[in-house]
Amino acid sequence: MAISRSTYGTRRLAIVLLACLLVALFLLPSQSQRLLQYVGGPLGQILSVPLAAFSSIDQGISETWNGYLALQSVHEENRQLRRDIEFLKGQNNQLRESVTATQRYEALLKFTQQSPSQTLAAQVIGRDATNWYRGMLLNKGENDGVRAEMGVVTPAGVVGRIVKTNSTSSVVLLVTDPNNAIAGVVQRTRDEGIVEGTSHGRARLKYIPLLSSVQAGDRVVTSGLTGAFPRGLAIGGLTQVEKSEGDLFQSAEIEPEVDLSKLDEVLIITAPYEDADAAQKLLQEIHGDRKKP
């Protein structure tokens, strides 16, 4: 009986305290707010543990549901997305290729505008049919006005010369082929020589005068003495000069300016100088006048 009385008293006391607390909260909102914050800190810490546990369980359930049980349309969506990725990858590659092609065409166009020669753009469509000649096939032939002995260049420098043509294609003998010979001049010393290919896939400047001061690093350009190329087109840089005792001339190895293994488009020099036709006509007129009595 005493116990129940005591319990009853405690309950009453608790009710009174809670009522006081409510009144205090109501009457003193700012102070009560501070108190609640003070008390709420550690409480929040304690609360965070089960909260995190439940949250992870919820996440697990949600992942299980979404990842395993609700996958009816995901497989098809995945396939569609993979197809989209493949398509976009292909499109991206095409665009990149277009960009590089445009850059190459721009360089060719710029060179064509600056060059004193009449040129014709052509695409490389293949390599020589045998392993014995360093040659390339171009997609322009006699129908486009291409003839044997015409020079072939890129904006970087000399590529080679046309050796064979048919109606729709032509064969270029590269500057690195041992059967090719182009008149060249060392840019610094103005010493002339003949550029021939070597069996190692490089080129060599032959017949340099013995007293010439050519050295590795000098650049070789076309001399303009042969009909195919105008003066001053880059052929390459000297890498090694050889002077043997008893020889009448020096020779030097040339690293070609153009990377001949990575050519896509080239320019065929149809006339080395822009006003070649006018010059030819003038010469003919002069000769015609001389022949007249």
Place this chain on the structure above:
Amino acid sequence: MKFLIYLLLALIVVPFQTTLLHYVSLFGVRPDLGLVAACLVGFLGGELDGLILGLLLGCFQDMLSAGDLWINVITKGGGGFLAGLAGRHMAHMTPAVLTAGLAIISCLSSVVFLYSMNPAGIDEVWMGVRSTVLVQAGFDAMVGAGLYLLFRQRWSDDRMVTEGAL
């Protein structure tokens, strides 16, 4: 009819050789599919077939090569003819025999090319032999043996039919 088939074959093989074969080059050397085709047809079909196909292939290859206009005609035609002669005197064609035969004919053909280029000295000849002749002979022999193994069943069936008809 056979001539047309050979013409068609040549029209396929030579452009393939010039445009796509550089992707499978070994040390910068590609197999000479024209020679391989002419020799295979010679070995299996006789010297006349080998000669005709070789001449056709050589003619097309010469048009698309920087070399003289006779050299491929001679080497491919000769190669096909030689292969035909060899095939006629052989009782049993085996892949090993065919590989050896192709390698020999390829070497002979390459030597003609090498000497047509007027090498400056013996050093250049040896360099050509090491860097191109031997590599190409090995490559041609491998490709030829591979093609033979690929189509052997069909060729042996044809032979059986022909022998049965005879």
